[in-house]
Amino acid sequence: MNVAAERAGNAATVACDQDQDALRVRLGGDWTLRQNLPGAEAVSATIAAATAARRLTFDTSALGRWDSGLLTFLLGVHEAAQQKQISIDATGLPEGVQRLLRLATAVPERGGGRRQTQRAPFLARVGSGWLALSAATSETVTFLGEATLSLLRLLTGRAQLRGGDLLLLVQQAGAQALPIVALISILVGLILAFVGSVQLQMFGAEIYVANLVAIGMTREMGAMMAAIIMAGRTGASYAAQLGTMQVNEEIDALKTLGVDPIDFLVLPRMVALILMMPLLCVYANLLGISGGFLVGVGMLDITPQQYWNQTIAWVRINDFLLGITKSIIFGIIIAVSGCLRGIQCGRSAAAVGEAATSAVVTAIVWIVVADGLFAVLTNILGI
Amino acid sequence: MVDPAPIVVENLTMAFGSFVLQRDLTFTVARGDIFIIMGGSGCGKSTLLRHLIGLKSPAAGKVYYSGESLWDSPIEQQRQILQGTGVLFQxxxxxxxxxxxxxxxxxxxxxxxxxxxxxxxxxxxxxxxxxxxxxxxxxxxxxxxxxxxxxxxxxxxxxxPEILFFDEPSAGLDPISSRLLDDLILELRDSLGATIVVVTHELASIFAIGNNSVFLDAESKTMIASGNPKLLLAETKNPTVKQFLTRGASAALAT
Known part of the structure; x- marks a missing residue:
């Protein structure tokens, strides 16, 4: 019986032979992690096959350098030997290896400590998925309820906003968002005008580019683009702020002092976005229309006066009001999803990242869903 | 009539879902105590604290503050009870x-x-x-x-507050700062007459400040000792407690 894995030069070698009731494992060469080490399987197989063996000894006269690579190999051998109840005589190993091996085997592995990666049956997975979904839904609904109550408390004067906090949040969600909202809205206006002009030129109706851009921006794109920018910018930052506070036990500290985290953290953020979103929406509308104006006047031979008259004549106040109403709803969606994900955040750095991601995704999904509902409703109501 | 004790815990069971962390915890914190909650890592010391300060509701059992049951009170009253406490987080x-x-x-x-x-x-x-x-x-x-x-x-x-909670006050502090914090805790008890509950596994602090304690054991999932830590050290027969209070020296002697 002989298993050998010979390699050229200083490569690690292992051979195993049997002498009556003793198995002898001969190790040679350099046993370091940087080498291509032979696995313990070959020796384990020999041990498993050896019927009469009672002892296992080592011969390391040809062993060169060694490190953890040798130890993992020996642990594999150790395990195989234990299964066959073969006693191990480690005296043939270098002194350091013997001591490390004793250390590694001193504490027996904790029963049940190792994670089982068992695949649950299909029905069980469906069941636990459903339970998780219903738990998450009830958590979300609870949060929405608490946020609504908090808003009501504010309106009836039973909750207070701390002025300094609110102003800071208003600045972050308002003034500081202006540059990016401006850039995106002008570009959206330009794009709408370009796309529209190609089609309308076929009918010689370039002047209607003004209608397209003005109505498109005021009814849809102004509120929508502002909301998507704010979801990525402010929603994510709310989730990260509140998530970090959760990690640092700051939210627990609020609770133990009897301060309602909803009133203290969520309410001012909701109010800031409810106040700022309509303003950002109007700002986006104006800049989008001026983007369209640039294309219309610069490339389509429409005079500034014509473009202006056309816009004024066709945009109704209702279009503006619709966009502004939407933007308020979108603001609430962004604030609630940002704060919800932040409050639900787990207690690790990775959880904060997930909270921020999930806040943006949740907000954008619900913004689009809400916009769809608006489209259906306004169609039915003829607004 | 005798004043009811500031904190009484009765048959408290702590669990995460179906996983029971500790069961049947019963102890009383008397006025002016510096009460130590001790035990090895992961035995549920900090979780017990979260139950006491109203952050996590118990699976079973009661927590009484001056005779009033914390978890059976309406939210307003809970808030009022907890206003009389202060917490130093980890x-x-x-x-x-x-x-x-x-x-x-x-x-x-x-x-x-x-x-x-x-x-x-x-x-x-x-x-x-x-x-x-x-x-x-x-x-x-x-x-x-x-x-x-x-x-x-x-x-x-x-x-x-009349009751102060400390979660691992010496964690992450150098020995001198940790000692100063211990002195501060003693000073607060003596000057303000506060009752103090400390979660810690720092032996030096346990003996320096504690005059009453419970020992939570992760193995048997309940409290296995209580009382003054200095007396516990001298009198306990329980090998786990002995080993903890002597930094494992008793186990080393035994083998």
């Missing part, structure tokens, strides 16, 4: 967007009708008590970990 848990002074001012603004100037004076006093005079306008991220912890203590004391 890493201070100062609100990072506020200065130290604002951190201490927040509970005062919430619960008192004091003017802004008075609140500022009280905040300065509390900071001075923990040796941080002059740091009113610093943000938590601008001071060291030990200072954050002391500022956290100043905030916990903001409303002059």
């Amino acid at each position: 890493r201070g848990a100062l609100w990072s967007s506020m200065t130290l002074s604002e951190n201490i001012a927040l509970p005062l603004r919430e619960y008192t009708d004091l003017s802004a100037a008075e609140i500022r004076d009280i905040a300065a006093l509390k900071l001075a008590l923990v040796g941080l005079a002059g740091f009113e306008d610093y943000y938590p991220s601008e001071i060291s970990g030990g200072m954050q912890k002391r500022a956290g203590l100043a905030r916990a004391m903001a409303l002059d």
